[in-house]
Amino acid sequence: MNVESFNLDHRTVAAPYVRLADTKKLPAGDVIEKYDVRFTQPNVAHLEMPTVHSLEHLFAEKSRNHSDRVIDFSPMGCQTGFYLILQGQWEYDAVLALVADTLEDVLVADEVPAANEVQCGWGANHTLSGAQEAARAFLAERDSWSQVTA
Structure with missing residues (x-):
């Protein structure tokens, strides 16, 4: 299939993990890398939508304090x-450090950035405590992030 994750057997992975999912060389020669940052075991558990939404805002904002090469989360x-x-080619350990440093920032955040109706399409759909709980759980398993399959 054309979508990389559709070719991944989700029954064989062991979340949480951080996996290089794709590398693209763009026409001008730039390289982008896409990482699968998996918080919960597929088809077993999931993050509630306010938690997902808040992690998205927090990681998008906080990760850029650690690197100017973050394109999207x-x-x-x-x-x-x-x-x-x-953007660019990364050493895997540097990606893990970026993820860890950013999630540590999430733990000490006192608000979800842009969680309001001016800056967000669903400003009321956030939970700082949910995002922090998910970040804490993910960080607690850092030693296993590089093990994608059981």
């Missing part, structure tokens, strides 16, 4: 994780 429709899009 997008939620998966299945609510089990996110796609982190980065």
Whole structure:
């Protein structure tokens, strides 16, 4: 299939993990990398939508304090994780550090950035505590992030 994740057997993965899902070389020679940042086990558990939404806002804002090469942090429709899009080629350990540093920032945040009707399409659909709980759980499993399959 054309979509990389549709070719991934979701029954074989062991979340949480951080996986390089795709690398693209653009026509002008630039390279982008897409990482699967999986918080919950597919088809077993998921993040509630306010948690997903708040993590999206927090990670999108806070990650850019650690790198100017973050292009996007997008939620998966299945609510089990996110796609982190980065400019250039990265060492895997540097990606893990970026994710960890950003999630540590989430833990000490006192608000969800842009969680209002002026800056967000559903400003009331947020939970700082939910985002922090998910970040805490993900960080607690950091030693296993590189193990994608059981």
